[in-house]
Amino acid sequence: MAETARRSDRTRQAILAAARERFATDGYERATIRAIAADARIDPSMVMRYYGNKERLFAAAAEFDLQLPNLTEVPRAEVGKELVAHFLDRWEHDDTLKLLLRSAATNPPAAERMQQIFASQLLPVVILLGPPDNQFAARAGLIASQVLGLALCRYVLALPPVVDMDRETVIEWVGPVLRRYLVERA
Amino acid sequence: MAETARRSDRTRQAILAAARERFATDGYERATIRAIAADARIDPSMVMRYYGNKERLFAAAAEFDLQLPNLTEVPRAEVGKELVAHFLDRWEHDDTLKLLLRSAATNPPAAERMQQIFASQLLPVVILLGPPDNQFAARAGLIASQVLGLALCRYVLALPPVVDMDRETVIEWVGPVLRRYLVERA
DNA sequence: GTCTATAATTCGATAGAC
DNA sequence: GTCTATCGAATTATAGAC
Numbered sequence: 116m117a118e119t120a121r122r123s124d125r126t127r128q129a130i131l132a133a134a135r136e137r138f139a140t141d142g143y144e145r146a147t148i149r150a151i152a153a154d155a156r157i158d159p160s161m162v163m164r165y166y167g168n169k170e171r172l173f174a175a176a177a178e179f180d181l182q183l184p185n186l187t188e189v190p191r192a193e194v195g196k197e198l199v200a201h202f203l204d205r206w207e208h209d210d211t212l213k214l215l216l217r218s219a220a221t222n223p224p225a226a227e228r229m230q231q232i233f234a235s236q237l238l239p240v241v242i243l244l245g246p247p248d249n250q251f252a253a254r255a256g257l258i259a260s261q262v263l264g265l266a267l268c269r270y271v272l273a274l275p276p277v278v279d280m281d282r283e284t285v286i287e288w289v290g291p292v293l294r295r296y297l298v299e300r301a
Numbered sequence: 302m303a304e305t306a307r308r309s310d311r312t313r314q315a316i317l318a319a320a321r322e323r324f325a326t327d328g329y330e331r332a333t334i335r336a337i338a339a340d341a342r343i344d345p346s347m348v349m350r351y352y353g354n355k356e357r358l359f360a361a362a363a364e365f366d367l368q369l370p371n372l373t374e375v376p377r378a379e380v381g382k383e384l385v386a387h388f389l390d391r392w393e394h395d396d397t398l399k400l401l402l403r404s405a406a407t408n409p410p411a412a413e414r415m416q417q418i419f420a421s422q423l424l425p426v427v428i429l430l431g432p433p434d435n436q437f438a439a440r441a442g443l444i445a446s447q448v449l450g451l452a453l454c455r456y457v458l459a460l461p462p463v464v465d466m467d468r469e470t471v472i473e474w475v476g477p478v479l480r481r482y483l484v485e486r487a
Numbered sequence: 488g489t490c491t492a493t494a495a496t497t498c499g500a501t502a503g504a505c
Numbered sequence: 506g507t508c509t510a511t512c513g514a515a516t517t518a519t520a521g522a523c
Contacts, residue, residue: 221328256462264450276442
């Protein structure tokens with residue numbers, strides 16, 4: 116029936132949304148299926164029915180696309196700022212990166228997923244824009260280190276000075292760093 | 302008795318060393334008192350006897366001193382590289398920062414400890430060396446973001462390109478960034 | 488100081504009625 | 506599709522014998 120199909124889809128989505136929130140705030144081990152089900156206002160056994168087990172639920176919740184913008188049209192001087200701004204937006208409007216960051220520290224599959232995301236989505240951008248010095252991987256890794264470190268301090272550890280910096284200040288400071296990692300010679 | 306006092310001290314130290322290792326590799330929630338006791342080759346109940354509960358054991362294991370060097374004598378141009386080199390050494394020879402990093406993602410007390418460490422140990426260095434622009438806190442936060450991001454990618458997430466970078470390459474790339482955050486004008 | 492036994496929870500997962 | 510009941514395992518923590 117189309118009626119029940121739509122309803123089970125809504126239930127699926129409710130579970131996924133609740134799972135994302137819980138995993139993002141508590142990390143993989145502290146987020147319990149019971150709590151996720153309670154947030155979604157459904158029975159815990161429904162979570163198992165739809166997703167089989169906790170690991171598969173997490174995998175579904177950790178699906179993520181960086182949605183990196185096309186930087187080829189952006190002036191070389193602005194390319195770093197553009198990148199920082201994009202990441203800031205991406206974090207503010209989507210919990211998935213926080214989820215991955217929190218969980219990857221203690222959950223090996225989450226760490227692997229993080230590796231995949233940066234290898235498959237960030238590296239191509241670096242290859243496209245960076246100088247042909249065969250240091251693409253290192254450049255992508257360095258960008259990841261600064262970007263993830265910023266997210267870690269701002270959203271996970273909540274270091275006061277990093278939390279208090281407004282958007283423009285962050286862009287002004289970190290933009291040139293990413294530009295250096297992305298397109299400048301070492 | 303001096304005899305038993307020495308023995309209980311050794312036991313205490315064995316527990317602490319095992320705890321540091323387990324917390325560093327597994328994070329707070331996955332590291333169990335049983336596993337720590339097994340590593341230290343003592344009975345689990347001894348851990349409770351000496352440290353009361355898991356939280357206090359963690360607090361003891363998370364005691365950490367960045368041991369930041371005196372940078373006032375270092376040439377301004379080298380100050381960033383010196384800082385990166387110091388952190389790399391500190392990580393290689395001590396698990397405590399990895400322990401904090403892994404645990405802080407899901408354990409609030411660990412995150413607080415991280416805040417304390419950077420506020421009480423890194424901020425003074427920035428105040429001492431940075432330009433008098435009243436941006437000390439922001440500078441310290443930015444340094445923390447890059448340094449912790451590097452550690453996260455290299456030791457926790459194990460992003461291949463960041464793991465594969467040798468010491469000199471890291472210093473060459475990240476040194477100038479830390480110098481900028483530490484002493485340069487925005 | 489050391490160890491056994493176990494209490495008290497909590498969690499992921501399953502079985503089965505409706 | 507939904508819910509109740511519960512299993513089995515693991516964990517922190519305690520009580521108490523030796």
